[in-house]
Amino acid sequence: MIRKTLAASAILLSVVTSNALAAVTVCPSAVSIEQKKEEQGYSYSAPGPNGRVWVGENPFAEEGDLKTFVFTGAVYRDVSSEGNTDVVSCDYEGDEWYAFARMTLYSFRGWAPVNGTKWKPQPTAGKAETFNKIKYVEYCDSRTEKECEFNYKFLTTPPTGH
Template structure:
């Protein structure tokens, strides 16, 4: 009886611990907002539903970088607890920028997708899903 109750308690704890985990992926270029910086280039931002912000900047960017670029890769930086998403222009032209989501604790890749360790390169953003707290 005690072992059955204990197993039930552990199951509830496991559910509670995973219930606050979120599944995310890099924003699509259409979700990212672009703002000109005073010194030249552009700043990129996307607000997530949980209130956290993806952000990045490229001081050499032109206005067309956002529309010219597509998703290229995602990587997790364990030292800074951040996920960095990179977007590149066609045929590796100069159009490229990155956005970063910081303070990503409890990061883990999803078992479905194109992750190789902490790096994911894919044509589709959905192949680079990750979970976090």
């Protein structure tokens, strides 16, 4: 009887521990994005998990663009075009030609799509020079943030300057 209790306790602890190690997050809603005027265009930020911040910028943006933003999808890359590892970027578009932003959260370990979402692996062979270090990419083609939820084990120190 004691062995059964210990075995059941060990299994329960294992399940609880594995769930505690994985966190689920999703792209920020367009209404949670704030903009700040820069020398050229605007920078954008939104609250992220564990006190982190989603960041983006658009040197061509106009003041009213943010009000028209809608979520258009997301991408996970094991290496970003700037050389940062394990990043998720969320895309937003507005009504005008240059009304857009890509909001990025740096950096993950243990990233994985949530089951039932619209994440799909993408081929990386033959990409342009800036992307030649990328080994793994997944896109989430959805206009609903919930369909682009993802898991991660933990966030690492974000890069400086972002």
